[in-house]
Amino acid sequence: MKSSIVSEVKEKNGMKDRVIYHIKDKAIWAVFLAIVVGFSLASPRFLSSSNLFIIMRQVSMYGIASVGMMFVILTGGIDLSTGSVITIVNVVCAHLMVKMGFGMVSAVLVSLLLSVFIGLLNGFMVATIRMPAIIATFASQIVFAGCAYLLSGGVPIYGFDPRFKVIGQGYVKAVPVPVIIMSVCFAIGSFILNKTYFGRYFYAIGGNEEASKLSGIKVSSIKYLVYALSGLFAGLAGIVMLSRTNSAQPTAGNGYEFDVITCVVLGGVSVAGGYGKISNVIAGVLIIGVLTNGMVLLNVSTYMQMVVKGIVLALAVGFDCLQKKRALT
Amino acid sequence: MGENYVLQLKNIRKEYPGVTALKDVSLGVKPGEILALIGENGAGKSTLIKTCSGAVVPTSGKIVINGKEFSSMTPQLAAENGIAIIYQEFSSVRELSAAENLFLGNPIRRGILVDKKAMEREAEKAFAQLNIDINPKTLVGDLTVGYQQMIEIAKAVKQDAQVLIMDEPSAPLTSSEVESMFKVCQLLKSQGVSIIYISHRLDEVMYLSDRIVVLRDGEYIDTLITSETNVDELIRLMVGRDLKESYPPRDVKINSEEIVLELQNVSGNGTEDINLKVRKGEVLGLGGLVGAGRTELGQLIFGSAHKTSGKIIFKGKEINPKNPRQAIDLGIALVPEDRKRHGILAEISVKNNINMPIYKKISRMSVIQSKKEVENATTYQESLLIKTPTIHQSVKNLSGGNQQKVILGRWLAANSELIIFDEPTRGIDVGAKFEIYKLINSLVESGKTIILISSEMEELMGMSDRIIVLAEGRITGELQRDQFDQEAIMRLASRVQEA
Ligand SMILES: Nc1ncnc2c1ncn2[C@@H]1O[C@H](COP(=O)(O)OP(=O)(O)OP(=O)(O)O)[C@@H](O)[C@H]1O
Ligand SMILES: [Mg+2]
Numbered sequence A: 001m002k003s004s005i006v007s008e009v010k011e012k013n014g015m016k017d018r019v020i021y022h023i024k025d026k027a028i029w030a031v032f033l034a035i036v037v038g039f040s041l042a043s044p045r046f047l048s049s050s051n052l053f054i055i056m057r058q059v060s061m062y063g064i065a066s067v068g069m070m071f072v073i074l075t076g077g078i079d080l081s082t083g084s085v086i087t088i089v090n091v092v093c094a095h096l097m098v099k100m101g102f103g104m105v106s107a108v109l110v111s112l113l114l115s116v117f118i119g120l121l122n123g124f125m126v127a128t129i130r131m132p133a134i135i136a137t138f139a140s141q142i143v144f145a146g147c148a149y150l151l152s153g154g155v156p157i158y159g160f161d162p163r164f165k166v167i168g169q170g171y172v173k174a175v176p177v178p179v180i181i182m183s184v185c186f187a188i189g190s191f192i193l194n195k196t197y198f199g200r201y202f203y204a205i206g207g208n209e210e211a212s213k214l215s216g217i218k219v220s221s222i223k224y225l226v227y228a229l230s231g232l233f234a235g236l237a238g239i240v241m242l243s244r245t246n247s248a249q250p251t252a253g254n255g256y257e258f259d260v261i262t263c264v265v266l267g268g269v270s271v272a273g274g275y276g277k278i279s280n281v282i283a284g285v286l287i288i289g290v291l292t293n294g295m296v297l298l299n300v301s302t303y304m305q306m307v308v309k310g311i312v313l314a315l316a317v318g319f320d321c322l323q324k325k326r327a328l329t
Numbered sequence B: 001m002g003e004n005y006v007l008q009l010k011n012i013r014k015e016y017p018g019v020t021a022l023k024d025v026s027l028g029v030k031p032g033e034i035l036a037l038i039g040e041n042g043a044g045k046s047t048l049i050k051t052c053s054g055a056v057v058p059t060s061g062k063i064v065i066n067g068k069e070f071s072s073m074t075p076q077l078a079a080e081n082g083i084a085i086i087y088q089e090f091s092s093v094r095e096l097s098a099a100e101n102l103f104l105g106n107p108i109r110r111g112i113l114v115d116k117k118a119m120e121r122e123a124e125k126a127f128a129q130l131n132i133d134i135n136p137k138t139l140v141g142d143l144t145v146g147y148q149q150m151i152e153i154a155k156a157v158k159q160d161a162q163v164l165i166m167d168e169p170s171a172p173l174t175s176s177e178v179e180s181m182f183k184v185c186q187l188l189k190s191q192g193v194s195i196i197y198i199s200h201r202l203d204e205v206m207y208l209s210d211r212i213v214v215l216r217d218g219e220y221i222d223t224l225i226t227s228e229t230n231v232d233e234l235i236r237l238m239v240g241r242d243l244k245e246s247y248p249p250r251d252v253k254i255n256s257e258e259i260v261l262e263l264q265n266v267s268g269n270g271t272e273d274i275n276l277k278v279r280k281g282e283v284l285g286l287g288g289l290v291g292a293g294r295t296e297l298g299q300l301i302f303g304s305a306h307k308t309s310g311k312i313i314f315k316g317k318e319i320n321p322k323n324p325r326q327a328i329d330l331g332i333a334l335v336p337e338d339r340k341r342h343g344i345l346a347e348i349s350v351k352n353n354i355n356m357p358i359y360k361k362i363s364r365m366s367v368i369q370s371k372k373e374v375e376n377a378t379t380y381q382e383s384l385l386i387k388t389p390t391i392h393q394s395v396k397n398l399s400g401g402n403q404q405k406v407i408l409g410r411w412l413a414a415n416s417e418l419i420i421f422d423e424p425t426r427g428i429d430v431g432a433k434f435e436i437y438k439l440i441n442s443l444v445e446s447g448k449t450i451i452l453i454s455s456e457m458e459e460l461m462g463m464s465d466r467i468i469v470l471a472e473g474r475i476t477g478e479l480q481r482d483q484f485d486q487e488a489i490m491r492l493a494s495r496v497q498e499a
Helices: A002-042 A049-074 A082-098 A104-128 A133-152 A162-169 A177-195 A197-207 A209-214 A219-245 A256-266 A278-297 A302-328 B045-050 B075-080 B098-102 B116-129 B145-158 B175-190 B202-208 B231-239 B294-302 B324-330 B339-343 B350-358 B370-383 B400-413 B430-445 B457-463 B486-493
Strands: B007-016 B019-029 B034-038 B060-065 B068-070 B083-086 B163-167 B194-198 B211-216 B219-225 B255-268 B271-280 B283-287 B309-314 B317-319 B332-335 B418-422 B449-453 B466-471 B474-480
Touching (some): A049 A082, A049 A177, A049 A197, A049 A278, A082 A104, A082 A133, A082 A256, A104 A219, A162 A177, A162 A219, A197 A209, A209 B339, A256 A302, B007 B045, B034 B202, B045 B163, B075 B083, B098 B116, B145 B163, B175 B194, B175 B202, B194 B202, B202 B231, B271 B449, B271 B474, B294 B332, B294 B449, B324 B332, B332 B400, B350 B370, B370 B400, B400 B430, B430 B457, B474 B486
Parallel strands (some): B083 B163
Antiparallel strands (some): B007 B019, B007 B060, B060 B068, B309 B317, B466 B474
């Protein structure tokens, strides 16, 4: 008798708990909707199906790279080399195809291997040498931006096999191929984080590295893994970009990492590591995409766009911190 | 009626999503008295005292300090009104000196510069006033927890605190450190300072306090005059039923042939020339003072530190675990003593915390079998009486003692053959303690072997089959069950090696 009452109370509390949790969790989607409504009132073109597809195509690169970035940030690290990985993948892939006569597939594979290698290098500096992630990946950002410039001689490379366009510009039925690639990346990310044991380790390491080690987690191996994955996803974003623009610019990915970090943090991933959900990162990516697109439609200047994005980032993180503070007192 | 209380809490209520931590609790502290606050893990003790500093904002209720009413506090307000709190897991700045820690937040300044000399002089005075022997220049990181705590107390005194609140101050201390803390408490009391003292050690409460307030499940139960009550009554009020605080009997025949672990001349990590054998089905107690090298020895066996010489033989084979993963795979587990640093994964759920060491094992092709995961967590939540609304709750939202139980659950779930418990019941209430003892018994009954490190003499003698005592990193003696004796252990523990 008594125990049934207890469990009933538990159940009721559990319900209330879950409802509050859900509302809090979905706040970011509410923000997304608010922005969408705002822009569609301000510009009739915004909600047109052609514009929606443009948005989706635009965000796909952010989306793809954000999966890897999220892994790294979850473990308490950061990857500042993302932009340079995108650039070097652009340049190397183009170079292989145009200057060295590689086939499309092998050029893509070699470039992706290179991006994994850069990730492993970051992993080596962070996990084995124990350099602070922000410095280690900053160093590789500079190095590989330089390499890309040296390799390309500072001029764009173009003239690819026409079939290469499919990756960035093609459609399957009515859905753009990059959107499909992004969705697959999110699905993989979600699978890793929610279903696999090493996904749990990402959270554990970001939460308490020492305790993770004592729980039998091979912290360095996992760090190599997250940086390698971050490199790989950035490389994939680079390939999509190359196919979209159909020419490799020696500065293609410059500054990209900050947009990607913004997407991830906007999605509520704790910068200190240990906490974050991929569904909210998707919302973060969409918000940035919609904001950029909407402001372009409304003819907002690039500098004004920077101001707005910066404020959005500060608001998002500030809101998150306030919530945490409230939960504790 | 307000006049004879310095601090009064009136109908304090605190609701968290899914948990009502405090249900209209009221209490009053008289000038110059030591008021003990007791209750099971999760009873709401820490939450209640946190309302006095604003670290927790009550859902409803009033805080009355010297007749002034507040509905919520801030740390500044608390300090201005003479309330000082030393938290359950206080943290000092390890990189700063004792004096600098003492003046943290309001350093003595000359213009914009800090006046280090003056701070050191003042600190010396403050320490002398409390009869504590700390060089103000020492880095706090080099001091023991006991001294760090003394600095916190000195800080409170320096702010002219009228009420000093201490949340489980004795938990991390050695017995001699506890004694000096008691002396300081009594000194303060004689100067008219009131103290609220939270502890799970009822003998301390009986010795030190004037009155005792009991909480259970967030409710006020009773206030007792210490001289008119006894430990049994306290336990009954805390737990809500009768419970003899003692050690459950166990039924194991130790197989003296089968040596599970043997150390031969092992040195390193602060230990020297350790030789010992642990037999299957045995509980081997490691006694000694804090800093004797017991934790360090455990780390060597678990691979979280490395030996410089000697041999570790586990189940007949020499082993050399390079990291905890290898030790875990061999069948060795270690329940660490410092739960905040080495134990909890605070942001993560109870369920994930418990399963962390075995995720790989319960995964198929890297995919976690979620049914097993939930089963495991539920099993240990129930058997260890972990108080949480659901197993999906973040561990940071549990009370201190319940966090400790989660870590215990983690290592029981790992199902290892040799389990090293480092201070397993620190900060755990009497009822749950008994459950943990029963669990240790059922572990050895099912053929596991246990090394128990404990600074609680009673527990060590109550639970061990054999006790090995360490001092300054060396073994100073061994006692069989029929030789167990508090004095003998103390003598061995304080024996200093000649040359
Ligand atoms: N931030 C929070 N969110 C949700 N629940 C909380 C939070 N803080 C405390 N609780 C809950 O409130 C209850 C009381 O916790 P409290 O820390 O006050 O216990 P305690 O008496 O100090 O226990 P212990 O002896 O284990 O330290 C517990 O059930 C705990 O789970
Ligand atoms: Mg507590």
